[in-house]
Amino acid sequence: MDWMKNLNDVMNYIDDNLENEISHDRIAEIACCSIYNFQRLFSYVAQTSLSEYIRNRKLTLAAFDVIKGDEKIIDVALKYGYDSQDAFSRAFRNFHGVLPSTVRKEPVMLKSCPKLSFQISVTGGEKMNFQIVQWPAFKVAGISNRIKTDRAFELVPSIWDKAWKDGTMQKFINFFPDYRPAGFLGISVGGEWGNSEEMDYVLAVTSHVDVPECNPIPTPIGMEEFSYPAAMWVIINADGELPNAVQEVYQKFYTEWLPNSGYKLSDLPVMECYMQDNHQEVWIAIENASVFRTL
Structure with missing residues (x-):
């Protein structure tokens, strides 16, 4: 593509x-x-x-x-x-x-926004550690927040802050199953065509993965269950201090990795997985991959 x-x-x-x-x-x-x-x-x-x-x-x-x-x-x-x-x-x-x-x-100074055009350029040379996996269907338990898309960067940190203060995160900790996607999940949902003004941001943990050895965990009171289909995901290591570590991953993914990969984005949510010791992963669903590879 x-x-x-x-x-x-x-x-x-x-x-x-x-x-x-x-x-x-x-x-x-x-x-x-x-x-x-x-x-x-x-x-x-x-x-x-x-x-x-x-x-x-x-x-x-x-x-x-x-x-x-x-x-x-x-x-x-x-x-x-x-x-x-x-x-x-x-x-x-x-x-x-x-x-x-x-x-x-009267004569005044005015601004100009020129038409954008894009081309691939070779920059950086820094590695991005990723893997591509075919992941089974899975479910998460959590709380959804409806927010304005263009204010997401401003509002998402306040959502996490509120969750720590109002006991939501403690509920996650008490209920916490050790399933992958691992850690506390921040899930950005907004794939409907034409509906772009608002999005859902879900705080959650994985409660079931559709494999025989995984037992489903009941959804805690006050939370919702969200289901996602089996899909191909590129999982990118985003270790480091927040929020820069995750933002740098998105920058590299969209400007360097995706244009050169031959894959296209799947119409599924984007997930961020927050674990201990500044360990994070970003999960982005993709389609039409012909080769699995790990760098």
């Missing part, structure tokens, strides 16, 4: 439709993965969120239209998807630092 081509095709689609509705379903179709997975990939490759990139591209073109003066500001606002001149003016000022009406009156 040519991830670079898919990324650039999505960039072309976005730029061709900045004055129209940009369909998340169409982005997912072009990228050959769910919009949720594409948003994760894009954020690590581009170092900005997909929604922010689209907004900034629109405001870049809108600035040229405002400068030309051929259209009323309200018409420019509607052209780029804003319901009112006030909403457009606020967004314009947040990006450019000035109101569009000011641009019409």
Whole structure:
């Protein structure tokens, strides 16, 4: 799978439709993965969120239209998807630092967000320790939190902090079975096509793996059971101090490993496994692998 081509095709689609509705379903179709997975990939490759990139591209073109003066500001606002001149003016000022009406009156400095394009480059040379496994179906017991996707990095740490304070983590410790995926799990769920504004973040532990020697553990009161199908997973070692160790793994995976691997993302949650002594693993489901390998 040519991830670079898919990324650039999505960039072309976005730029061709900045004055129209940009369909998340169409982005997912072009990228050959769910919009949720594409948003994760894009954020690590581009170092900005997909929604922010689209907004900034629109405001870049809108600035040229405002400068030309051929259209009323309200018409420019509607052209780029804003319901009112006030909403457009606020967004314009947040990006450019000035109101569009000011641009019409006097010369000012404006910002520009150029169209992105991607290419593979050879960087770093640092190893990423991983293994690819065909893992059986499994179940976890835990608590789900509905959060805004674009605030995930801000909200997830507070979810863990609250769980330690309100006794949730102690419940996990009391009930803790020694099954893999191991440790305390942070599971990011949001794969439905077109539904990208919100996601579920699940704190959990594995309660059953679908193999004969594994006995299912009853779900504790106050928790939910979540089931995941048998799938192929790339399991990446993310040992080190948090949160940098895990964030570096995602950066390398999406920018270096995935584009060169020939695999594609499966529409399943992404899991982080937190164990003792700064030992972590990241589990990402993949498809169409022809060779199992361990580096």
